[in-house]
Amino acid sequence: xxxxxxxxxxxxxxxxxxxxxCLGLTKGLSRQNVEVLFVMPKASGDEDQSAVKxxxxxxxxxxxxxxxxxxxxxxxxxxxxxxxxxxxLDPESFEYEVNEYLKGRNLKSTxxxxxxxxxxxxxxxxxxxxxxxxxxxxxSIARDQSFxxxxxxDWLTYAAGIAAKRVSGKPLVIHVHATEYDRSGENINQAVYxxxxxxxxxxxxxxxxxxxxRNIVISRYGISPQKVVTVHNAVDFQSYTDLNIxxxxxxxxxxxxxxxxxxxxxxxxIEAAAKVLKYCPNTRFVMAGNGDLMNRSIRRVAQLKIASRxxxxxxxxxxxxxxxxxxxxxxxxxxxSEPFGISPLEAMRSGVxxxxxxxxxxxxxxxxxxxxxxxxxxxxxxxxYGLLTYPAMAKVAGKYGLEEVNTLKWDNAxxxxxxxxxxxxxxxx
Amino acid sequence: MAKKTICLYxxxxxxxxxxxxxxxxxxxxxDYYDDxxxxxxxxxxxxxxxxxxxxxxxxxxxxxxxxFKVAFSIPGISLELFQKYAPEVIKSFxxxxxxxxxxxxxxxxxxSLSEFIDEVEFKQQLVRNATLIKxxxxxxxxxxxxxxxxxxxxxxxxxxKMGYTTVLTEGAKQILGWKSPNFVYANAIxxxxxxxxxxxxxxxxxxxxxxxxxxxxWPLTSDKYAQxxxxxxxxxxxxNLFFNYKVFGAYHKADTGIFAFWEHFPKAILSHPxxxxxTPTEATKKHLxxxxxxxxxxxxxxxxERDVTAWLGNEMQEEAFEDLYKVRDLVTQIDDPDLNxxxxxxxxxxxxxxxxxxxxxxxxxxxxxxxxxxxxEAFINYMNIVxxxxxxxxxxxxxxxxxxxxxxxxxxxxxxxxVKAKTExxxVKAKADxxxVKAKAxxxxVKGR
Numbered sequence: 105x106x107x108x109x110x111x112x113x114x115x116x117x118x119x120x121x122x123x124x125x126c127l128g129l130t131k132g133l134s135r136q137n138v139e140v141l142f143v144m145p146k147a148s149g150d151e152d153q154s155a156v157k158x159x160x161x162x163x164x165x166x167x168x169x170x171x172x173x174x175x176x177x178x179x180x181x182x183x184x185x186x187x188x189x190x191x192x193l194d195p196e197s198f199e200y201e202v203n204e205y206l207k208g209r210n211l212k213s214t215x216x217x218x219x220x221x222x223x224x225x226x227x228x229x230x231x232x233x234x235x236x237x238x239x240x241x242x243x244s245i246a247r248d249q250s251f252x253x254x255x256x257x258d259w260l261t262y263a264a265g266i267a268a269k270r271v272s273g274k275p276l277v278i279h280v281h282a283t284e285y286d287r288s289g290e291n292i293n294q295a296v297y298x299x300x301x302x303x304x305x306x307x308x309x310x311x312x313x314x315x316x317x318r319n320i321v322i323s324r325y326g327i328s329p330q331k332v333v334t335v336h337n338a339v340d341f342q343s344y345t346d347l348n349i350x351x352x353x354x355x356x357x358x359x360x361x362x363x364x365x366x367x368x369x370x371x372x373x374i375e376a377a378a379k380v381l382k383y384c385p386n387t388r389f390v391m392a393g394n395g396d397l398m399n400r401s402i403r404r405v406a407q408l409k410i411a412s413r414x415x416x417x418x419x420x421x422x423x424x425x426x427x428x429x430x431x432x433x434x435x436x437x438x439x440x441s442e443p444f445g446i447s448p449l450e451a452m453r454s455g456v457x458x459x460x461x462x463x464x465x466x467x468x469x470x471x472x473x474x475x476x477x478x479x480x481x482x483x484x485x486x487x488x489y490g491l492l493t494y495p496a497m498a499k500v501a502g503k504y505g506l507e508e509v510n511t512l513k514w515d516n517a518x519x520x521x522x523x524x525x526x527x528x529x530x531x532x533x
Numbered sequence: 534m535a536k537k538t539i540c541l542y543x544x545x546x547x548x549x550x551x552x553x554x555x556x557x558x559x560x561x562x563x564d565y566y567d568d569x570x571x572x573x574x575x576x577x578x579x580x581x582x583x584x585x586x587x588x589x590x591x592x593x594x595x596x597x598x599x600x601f602k603v604a605f606s607i608p609g610i611s612l613e614l615f616q617k618y619a620p621e622v623i624k625s626f627x628x629x630x631x632x633x634x635x636x637x638x639x640x641x642x643x644x645s646l647s648e649f650i651d652e653v654e655f656k657q658q659l660v661r662n663a664t665l666i667k668x669x670x671x672x673x674x675x676x677x678x679x680x681x682x683x684x685x686x687x688x689x690x691x692x693x694k695m696g697y698t699t700v701l702t703e704g705a706k707q708i709l710g711w712k713s714p715n716f717v718y719a720n721a722i723x724x725x726x727x728x729x730x731x732x733x734x735x736x737x738x739x740x741x742x743x744x745x746x747x748x749x750x751w752p753l754t755s756d757k758y759a760q761x762x763x764x765x766x767x768x769x770x771x772x773n774l775f776f777n778y779k780v781f782g783a784y785h786k787a788d789t790g791i792f793a794f795w796e797h798f799p800k801a802i803l804s805h806p807x808x809x810x811x812t813p814t815e816a817t818k819k820h821l822x823x824x825x826x827x828x829x830x831x832x833x834x835x836x837x838e839r840d841v842t843a844w845l846g847n848e849m850q851e852e853a854f855e856d857l858y859k860v861r862d863l864v865t866q867i868d869d870p871d872l873n874x875x876x877x878x879x880x881x882x883x884x885x886x887x888x889x890x891x892x893x894x895x896x897x898x899x900x901x902x903x904x905x906x907x908x909x910e911a912f913i914n915y916m917n918i919v920x921x922x923x924x925x926x927x928x929x930x931x932x933x934x935x936x937x938x939x940x941x942x943x944x945x946x947x948x949x950x951x952v953k954a955k956t957e958x959x960x961v962k963a964k965a966d967x968x969x970v971k972a973k974a975x976x977x978x979v980k981g982r
Contacts (some may be wrong), residue, residue, distance in 0.1 A: 383556060472890070474909045482555055489556040490913030493920075496852035497912055504890060 105525060106139040108251040108268060110242065110261035122281055124446065125313075126257055128340045132518030138525070141251055143264075145238065195231040195293060232295060239263035246271045253277060253525045259284075259296060262303025275308040275528035277521075282443045283320050289366060289441075301325050308528040311521070313337050313444040314465020335521055336469050338514040339449045349430040355388045356492050359432040359456075361425065361447055362439075364395030369438035369461065369478045374401060376438075378408040379485035384492050387413065392428050394419040429454035433498070434491050438478045439464050448473055452509045457501035459487050469512060472504040536809045538771040539762060539802055540729055540816045542604040542701060543778040544678075545583070546644055547575055547611040548883045550904060554914055559921045565875060570904070572618045578783065579619040586781035587625040589792060593799050594632040601799040602634045602810040604701075605778075606678050609642035609662045610878060612669065623669060630670040636812035637666045638701060639674035645880035646680060646844055648688050649831075650858045656695060658880075675699060676813040680882050682731065682775065682834040683841060686827065689720035689728070697726070699817045701775060704730035705832040705839040712824075715769035719822040727817035728826055731775040731834060735765060740780055744789035755794055759801035763808060770820040771811075775834075836891075844885040849912040854885060856919050860926045867929050875922055879915075887911035 111126035130140050242264030246254070255277045256265030262278055269276040284292045284300060304310050304325050310332045312318040318334045321327050351357070358377070362368045370391060377389040391401065391414070398416070405414045420428055429435065435451035435458045442464035449466065451458050452473065460467055461478035474491070476483045491498050552567040593601050605626070615622040629635045641647055641658035642665070648655040663674050676699040677692045684702035692700065704714030714733070720726035738758065742748045750757070766772045777784070785791040802808055811819065835843045845851060857879055864876045888908045905911040 379557070383559075471907070472909075475907065482557075485557075486555045486913060486917070487909075490909070490916065493556070494849075494852065494912065494916045496848040497909060497916075500847050500849050500890065501909060 106251040108141045108246060108249060108254045110143050110256040110264045112144055112257060122258055125337055128338060128514040129517060132514035135515060136518045136522045138522055141249055143245060195295060235260055235263050239267040243267040243271045252529055259300045259303060262299060266306045276306060277309045277311060277524060277528060278303045278307040279311045280317055280321055281313055285320055285324055286441045286443050309333060309524050311335050314468050316465045317443045333524060335517050337444045338512045338517050339446060339509060340514055341453055349427055351431055353388060355386050356433040357388050357390060357431055358434045358436060358488055359390045359392060359428060360436050361392040361428060364393050364398045364401055367440055369440045370397055370401050372438040372478055372481055372484060373436055374404050375481045376484040376488060377414055378410050380488050381410050381413055383489060387492060389414045390417060392417040392420045429456055432456050434488060438484060440478050449509045452505035455502045455506050457491050457498045458505060472501055472508045536807055537766040538811045538816050539808060540771055540773045540811060540813055542775045545605055545607040545611060545778045547578060547614050549610050549878050549881055551914060551918060554917045556917050559917055560924055563921060565918045571614060575614045575618040579622045582779055582782040583622045584625060587629060589796055591628055594634050597799050599634060600803060602812045604636040604638050604812050606638040606640045608640055608644040609665050610644060610881060612665055627670060636814060637670050637672050637674055638676045638678050639663045640678050641680060643877050643880035644680050644882055646882045647880060648679060651861050652691060654861050659695060683831050684828060685831040686721045686829060689726050690722040693720060693723040693726040699727050699813050701729050701813060703832050703834040703839055704733050708828050708832055713769055715766055715772055716823045717770060717817055717820045718824055718826040721825045721827045724825055727822055729773045729813055729816060732772050735772060736774055736776060740776060743791060744785040755797040755801035763805045771816050842891060843889045844882055847890050850885045850888045853915055860923055863926050863930060867933055869929055872926060872929060879922060884915050
């Protein structure tokens, strides 16, 4: 079984979300003896238009065990396509970046999620054009390579997947990590929506990261439920080293960590904090991250007069994230809409009791996280209070939570995916 | 040859549900109970189970006069709920009692697990429940069963000392090994105490499988079941059929034919001439115990494990359990009616059961009916309430002690009386409690908050 996969990033430049998921999946698949031809955009910034370049595997740094390393690389071949495509990019910000570049403002890099991407702006002038150009290159790869199934991650690569399917006649699996509704609420970008729907319609199977996303795909995109399958994300802690950090503050610390945007529900965290602080003044609340609601959040905190107990750290990167967890006694993710949400798993891996919203995909796989409705500030405050006040609860949630996240393996996801590959392949024949 | 015995017993338990109680209610609101839910579920259960089932049993008891017998246990808190929301249920049990073929089995008043933490409270609970049974049904219980059929050598010894002669418990495999549950056994410490063990397979045939159409024995008729019983009891003495009363109409709805099954049950059994029905006390009088049964660790009828880890299996459950009983002595000392009442209700073991984490996969399934969406939610809610309760006990204590001190300086005369009034109930605590129960039962009021 060989899969042509349109994915994102590769070691050592793994950033968050999408990249981590692609890496985990391919690793899991290689252990299931599925060969993967991994194609990804690579914004190298140079002018080389040769389109396809095979990356020398020996240049790839990795930090997992040698045996698995070999196994992993034997089954996986990397292809890099020069392109500006970056995960989580929307047409507006793409245009902004291109304009900035053309104006010569020397804006060479952009931060998306946790990583830095080089951005050259020399390929397509707008995102849709770039997506189309990327698909063209994809088609030429599909013509030259042999494989059994095509697998495309997130909407920017759907067009590439469709093109590859047309050229090769092989079945297409698309993987929905997020939909336009998750990113933009109800104010969707029609062009993006159309592209997403086109991908879902053309696909032989649509894989979603949670049942929550599956329902959106079925109800909002009108896709037949039979071909939408949930494969929950997992988490890979093999390269995870435990930090030995002494907490610097005496008080209990309650943490929000994520982009400070509408989607993540920062305001609910602030309102709940104010309620809890009335009863537990010896507590500190931390909001780690950056985003368009940051200033509004700071103003609200000042308005509620809790600023001496409520701290903003700004954007955290790399090990700082793990350090933040080590300093935390409670982790809260009050997301309004979260297709999956990997960070509660990281918190639980650090033994931190976790409160998550029921509106997150990860709530479907976790039992030892406390689940609340994102809008229910009273319930959120009540849960924080419980964890702060009754030590047995934090103990049980921390202990069983750690046990639980360690059972969430990419291997399970890979087994499911392999089954899906087999099914679409057989139907096609 | 002596006749073989069928011992039929039903557990009646209507839990007192707590309301959603958030931390900002602590110190402000002292109403802990979900009155709406308690009323609705008590009345629903009365209409779908207790009343129709009692009607059938009454008809059968009259029809077969002394040839058909059953036993019940009902915790005091459930009787209080019936008195408040469905008094006709009490009446129908009274009618059953009048037939003289019904034995009432004692258990803890609160459906609690007090035997594991406070033996004084445990005994008190049995006394209270026995008193209420005497009051309502005119019998003094001789047989004991604990919440969820929990039993151990030590618990057996305790209740034997209190004068109980028979205990109903589980025919747990880890205790029986190769032995059959169909005999009378004795407590390992005090052989005078007799044990009746539930026949798990035959009970599960009804409790778990009766309405299951995929079961190869479906449909289960009374005649077929009677045949199984006859086979089971052939080379032994007694088959103990212990059920939750909810098998009537709740676990299996009326349309499964469960009521018709019970209606024909005595006839089907009695068609075997060598089988008779006896109450637990009669059964242990008739059949000699064949051996002492060692039960060093507590057993119950819950889960696959048949132990008490569903209630006391994780740190949350232990903390919640211990926190409440910490103030037991204070509460009895203060002897405030409101505090006594809340202390009684908060002991309800279901509250601990909702915090169980080991059955997470089946959590929320109909089998484990819980009002909470997770054990953590259950724990927070219960602990918020307990926090408020402990706070009230503390404040009441200060109030009482300041009252004791204050009059000394102002009114010297009043002091001895006040002290006397305070100490009197302590000295004859048991009596006072009994009186309180009587008063409560008479006024038929649970709590008018």
